[in-house]
Amino acid sequence: MNDTPDHRFPGLGRRGFLAVSGAAGLGALALTGCGAGTDTTAGGKGDGKPQRGGRLRAAFAGGGASETLDPHLSNLFADVARAKALFDKLADYGSDLSAEPRLASGWESNAGLDRWTVRLRKAAFHDGKPVTGKDVLYSYRRIADPKKAFRAKASLEPIDLKASRAVDERTVEFVLKRPTAEFPNILATFGAYIVPEGAEEFDEQPVGSGPFRFVSFAPGRSAVFRRNPDYWEGAPHLDELEIVVANEESARINALLGGQVEYAHELNPTTGRAHEGRGRIEIVRLSNSAMQSFAMKTDRKPFDDPRVREAFFLIADRKELVAGALSGAGEIGNDLFGKGYEYYADGLPQREQDLGRAKALLKKAGAEDLTVTLDTSPVAAGFTEAASIFRDQAAEAGVEVRVKSGSKDSYWRDILDGGTICSYRSGAMPIEAHFSQRLLTGSTTNATHWRHKDFDALYQQAQSTRDKKARGAVYRRMQRRLHAEGGFLVWGFADWILGTARNVRGVETDAPANSLDWARFDKVWLA
Template sequence: MYDERHPGLRRRGFLAATSLGALALTTGCGTADGDSDAKSDGAPKPGGRLRAAFAGGGASETLDPHLANLFADVARAKALYDKLADYGADLSAQPRLATQWEPNKTLDRWQVTLREATFHDGKPVTAEDVLYSYRRIADPDQAFRAKASLEPIDLDASRATGQRSIEFVLKRPTAEFPNVLAAFGAYIVPAEATDFDKKPIGSGPFRFVSFAPGRSAVFRRHDAYWEGAPHLAELEFVVANEESARVNALLGGQVEYAHELNPTTARAHEGKGQIEIVRLRNSAMQAFCMKTDRPPFDDPRVRQAFFLIADRRELVDGALSGAGVVGNDLFGKGYEYYDDSLPQREQDLDKARALLRQAGAENLKVTLDTSAVAAGFTEAASIFRDQAAKAGVTIDVKTGSKDSYWADILDNGTLCCYRSGAMPIEAHISQRLLTGSTTNATKWRHKDFDALYEQAQSTRDESARAAVYDRMQRRLYTEGGFLIWGFADWILGTARTVRGVEAKAPANTLDWARFDKVWLA
């Protein structure tokens, strides 16, 4: 099950050795429809089949876009379906099936206009399809991924005002309503659609050909796609759960795209000419999470001391093998509303010791929960333990189960390793830092902070709203519970023949795994 404590997308460790073994027999030479002749390396070329290797979820995989949890699920969903909006590289909402959105003066009603687009069966995408999709996602008896994101909408009161226009009635003022339209998993399906694995119909750039759960999925170009037909004739997703299997398939010419490579692999092959390494910057926040409602971290001086204990460059170099940038204890570096005016925090052990003395926490001992659930977690814990020792703090590293780690650390313990995929800063605040947030791992609960969030959501002017977010971030920078030491690259590998892969898009954004803009040279 998708875990909101680890937004971004989860991974599974099922072995699918047969998928790549059968690949050469099932996919031919990487061309399709007989239109793969190249014109020039500089311009997009039509045709060909691109084979993309992702970690999968075994026989339980589905093409139901509202159940998309794995990276492979979401990549397949993006190929078959559209959302009303999606996140740009700075995590601001960008129009997709919606061409415009306009609020009333009180920001609790929004008029959304749809573009002219068709599903794969030729039927137009209508307001009724949107309302059906959102009501399906919001079904209280289902565990659809985007359910929590759609919570601000009163779907009983919302209505179609035309074939391509919708009035969304909200439960409260929501200035960032476009983020709801762009929510992870909020895909639009045809009204009354229920069969997603045998004959799924979407409005995305590729249409369904075949699907073998845990093995592969084949899609073909949708020539009538509203943004223009893809360059590729066909797209195949192949399951390869082990990173070594994905790399070897790429090196052996069995696939042209390998998702999720580790930094060691990237260093071994970058610039060598055999494959191309693509780094998606600022894709994953890396942090230590301090519980602010219990000793010793209920004293802000202890939290401030821990901010100053961290040598962020050493953590990035050691835990991430240098594949990332240092953090500054704020989420969303490079994203919309990020406050980059605050000074970069550096290690200051003398000041850290002084703060601990003031708090009566000399010779402090604390347990740091970690797990092999995410790359770099155990390494970061060991590095930070050694850094803390220099300030007189004893850290006991406790390694927990990969299967239950995110549930275990939400309410238990005092200090833990944490990470998050890309999401808007507003969503990070609403999901993790409000008194009523269900994934509030730092237990940051302050009514005046909640009031600032409500003020931001009630502020129509963007610059005035940004000023409120700045106030909130400055508060977190001073006394928050997230020690955010870095932002990791997400690393992909491609064959040298692949063109059009966007290198500036963090994972989870519009241009990540966007195969309609890719071609084979």
């Protein structure tokens, strides 16, 4: 089989976005699942025993000539797909976004939840050297380097890496700066890949412990990987994997339809509907993969008044927004992040449109003739459509919404501190991580400017609570507060849509994007 990168799909302009979409430009969302040992096609039809061999070509939106195989710089979907092929993390997120062991075989804490012992499974890098505690500490210290801008840096902040140590070759003792009950989430955090001690160069001959070994890399064009027969979880079914860059959605679907690739990532709902059940390709839908919302700044007029925020919650017709902005490819939200994830407060009543109460609340707040500017952008599918639909819904409550479209290149940076209300979305992450990254006083990606010391205290209480049931009760209390007066108007959860050739098997459909089973090309095979 030819190892030369396929240059038929040069970057065409639009970048994909990954797991924390609103935050500091780190597109958020994430990945398509391939379940271990499954006998299903992408469309769910049984097809017997997995077969060995072949090269699968997968098309992703990429980042152009600046792309790198440095796993600690993973940001776009294509970056993460390549990183998952070559490297491993200590843990990753399961279908409910709880942490599951990967290179770590297990973990346990002390009574104070500020010291954790992590045991490593027996695994080796591609050069045959074992994965050790020294490699783990080197990787985390590299990520935490204040001179570098690695995406997992903020997530590792609770760890005192100077005090942490390798007890022996396969045991690491992590010392934390404060009690952290959800410490396993840190091990699973996006970008926290384990690399060999001393590794700094990744684009020429990267060495990881992942299911595939490096063959070639042409930034902005193609990366080729070959099966790792010694992978700790079992060798991939495929002989080779090629990830090609096709930035425009039309290029990805046309390459799939033309037989130039077997897998197309990030298709829009219209494309999915046009090809689903037609027989030429299989359409895969990963539900609950992307929170769709409007973010209201709670520290400035008019949204510093909780009555105005509640009125906006009641203005939204969620069914109409899902039907119009997502072409029906999703389900309605209830003004909370993480539907279906661990700790989600699913017992709260579903909020419905109530224009009469919305008008009454606005009148009490002295905002009957309210005019607001809604910032949006074509940076994400459905954003401009949702803004237009909500504008018309708000008009029925006597609110004038002026839609302002911003630059795709600077949108996430612009809306973090600017404006009063904006279109916002996020990919999958644990609910605890959503709290810590976006809703604490010191959170660096706090788009709603939700800053309350008592809320911060509840988060710390949860992190200091060993009993999981009791911890969940604290998280539900925090969510009740957000449901009543928070700044995220969460109107829906979008499906993540993929396309595959009909001979592709092993793609798991039950896990949301950004979970362990996304981009598990080691579990895919060709029939």
